[in-house]
Amino acid sequence: NAGVTQTPKFRVLKTGQSMTLLCAQDMNHEYMYWYRQDPGMGLRLIHYSVGEGTTAKGEVPDGYNVSRLKKQNFLLGLESAAPSQTSVYFCASSGRDTFYSGANVLTFGAGSRLTVL
């Protein structure tokens, strides 16, 4: 049971290049999320999805696009990378059965470290 898998783990881009981060979960979870972690900023929500074919903006969506064509996959795209997008990106998922004392619990991937030069 792999849980949440993110690829790639590391990537270096030049300003203006594009790339896609892939998140795959094998837990049949309905909800998927993309966060970025920056020093002193904690985890900030970029985009999320409440089901296949649906996406919505989070706290910091600018410069990113997402797609959820299949329930198990959530893709995060950078069309024209900027140095401000240098960060560690975390994907997370949760489902209707992932509750602890009433709280819906997120399962995170190991992260993807992106550097934009």
Add this chain to the structure above:
Amino acid sequence: DQQVKQNSPSLSVQEGRISILNCDYTNSMFDYFLWYKKYPAEGPTFLISISSIKDKNEDGRFTVFLNKSAKHLSLHIVPSQPGDSAVYFCAASFTSGTYKYIFGTGTRLKVLA
């Protein structure tokens, strides 16, 4: 504006003693609060949660306290162990069906052997 704040970026505690991590929030409509632990080069993992209708939840060495009037929660770890050294994030959510979480900035705990 930062709806969830962890004002202490770091904390050092001696092994066997109590660790207290604090978190403040501004929105009284949050329904649930969770704590996550993160080791370097790994994703955050769930630790413990509390509903806004409770003031305490305990799980082994970990206890979370919620003071709604002060909009403050704290995580107590007793006794602290070197393996507890990690970054701890508090998170708050609205149960609006999207289960979005707002995370704090994290507190790095170091437990000294």
